[in-house]
Amino acid sequence: MIKAAVVGGSGYIGGELIRLLAMHPEVEITAVTSRRFAGKKVHKVHPNLRGLDLRFRSDYEFDADVVFLAVPHGTSMKIVEQFLGSSKIIDMSADFRLRSDLYREYYGEHLRPELIEEFVYGLPELHREEIKKAELVANPGCNATATILALYPFRDVTEEAIVDLKVSSSAGGRRENVASIHPERSHVVRVYKPFHHRHEGEVIQETGVRAMFTVHSVDIVRGILSTVYFPFEGSLRELLKRLLVYRDEPFIRLVTDKGGLQRFPDPKYVLGSNFVDIGFAYDKENSRAIVLSAIDNLIKGGSGQAIQNMNLMFGLDERTGLDYYPLYPV
Ligand SMILES: NC(=O)c1ccc[n+]([C@@H]2O[C@H](COP(=O)([O-])OP(=O)(O)OC[C@H]3O[C@@H](n4cnc5c(N)ncnc54)[C@H](OP(=O)(O)O)[C@@H]3O)[C@@H](O)[C@H]2O)c1
Incomplete structure (x- = not known):
């Protein structure tokens, strides 16, 4: 069994992560940390986990083959030292995703720049072989995951793309702040960041395309829809052929229905799963294409992708513990 800890x-x-690891057939959870809830059972914070016999602790004196750092950006680089060399590390924050110049541009000065190159960018569809050999993995951002996967097959046709993102409230984390309380957050279509969203850096790094994000907070609890616009010349068949690069990907589903309400990806139909639904529309007369990508931000955009990476790092089938269909209806 793989001994796993969640910081x-x-x-x-x-x-x-706790929910998915608890159901993973090859994993034993050895520690779960929280400073605020140390000593409390995990279901006091995550009521869906009632029945799971686990308590939070605040120290890092545990035994683990793999440590997931599920902490805010800026924190991982401060605490990573104590796990280096003793455990494989999968960092959920942005601290080790970007090469140094892009990190500086999007986040500022880095406390451990010498470590950045040691981390592999944990998007299995692009970096599977490197991840298999990695000790340290930087799990991609949720908006970045959806957008990179939409844009990657078209990275040679355009230098720029417009990206419109609809993002759920859980993407902002569990921290209390006025912007996320119910009277302020419900029913919004709020432009969160019109230019220079930090996940743009990941898209540039992985695709070479300068993607201009507009992130909208919308009234859903989980899920992201990334709508990517770019110029495209060629036939519809050529467009589809590019997307077929994902034909054998276990977690990418191409949405190609010609009619019906669900003919385009919608986060509603991936929730609770590690799937990415990718679809498209093509305006041949005006040489414009739209590629759409829907994910559950907490699973393919976060913990599911991290477990996919863990499976690869430990030589398991990458679907282990993740091989289930989304919830419906939600
Ligand atoms: N939410 C998403 O959809 C999503 C998707 C992909 C990636 N991510 C990334 O994943 C990370 C976690 O996101 P989240 O949404 O789960 O955030 P969150 O709900 O705010 O949780 C943050 C966690 O970090 C702990 N923490 C905060 N400061 C810490 C410190 N100085 N030392 C140790 N622990 C500390 C908190 O625990 P205590 O305060 O109880 O100790 C809490 O458990 C972030 O880097 C985020 O950007 C989030």
Whole structure:
């Protein structure tokens, strides 16, 4: 059994990691940390986990083959030292996702720049072979995951793309703040960040395309829809052929229905799963394409992708513990 620890277990990503790891047939959870809830049972914070016999702790004196750092960006680089060399590490934060110049551009100065190159960018569809050999993995951002997977097959046709993102409330984490309380958050279509969203850096790094994000907070609890617009010349068949690069990917489903309400991806139909639904529309007369990508931000956008990476790092079938269909209706 793989001994796994979750640092930052009281957050939304930590909670999903605990839920998925608890059901994973090859994993034993050896520790879950929280400073605020040390000593409390995990279901006091994550009520869906009632019945799971686990308590939070605040120290890092545990035994683990793999440590998931589910903490805010800026924190991982401060605490990573104590796990280096003794455990494999999967960092959920942004601290080790970007090469140095992009990190500086999007986040500022890094406390451990010498470590950045040691981390593999944990998007299995692009970096599967490197992840298999990695000790340290930087799990991608949720908006970045959806957008990179939509854009990657078209990275040579355009230098720029417009990206419209609809993002759920859980993407902001479990921290209390006025913007996320119910009277302020419900029923919004709020532009969160019109330019220079930090996940743009990941898209540039992985695709070479300068993607201009507009992130909208919308009235859903989980899920992300990334709508990517770019110029495209060629036939519909050529467009589809590019997307077929994902034909054998276990977690990518191409949505190609010609009619019906569900002919385009919608986060509603991936929730609770590690799937990415990718679809498209093509305006041949005006040489414009749209590729759409829907994920559950807490699973393929976070904890599910981290477990996919763990499976690869430990030589398991990458679907282990993740091989289930989404919830419906939700
Ligand atoms: N939410 C998403 O959809 C999503 C998707 C992909 C990636 N991520 C990334 O995953 C990470 C966690 O996100 P989240 O949404 O779960 O955030 P969150 O709900 O705010 O949880 C943050 C966790 O970090 C712990 N923490 C905060 N400061 C800490 C410190 N200085 N030392 C140790 N632990 C500390 C908190 O625990 P205590 O305060 O109880 O100790 C809490 O468990 C972030 O880096 C986020 O950007 C989030």
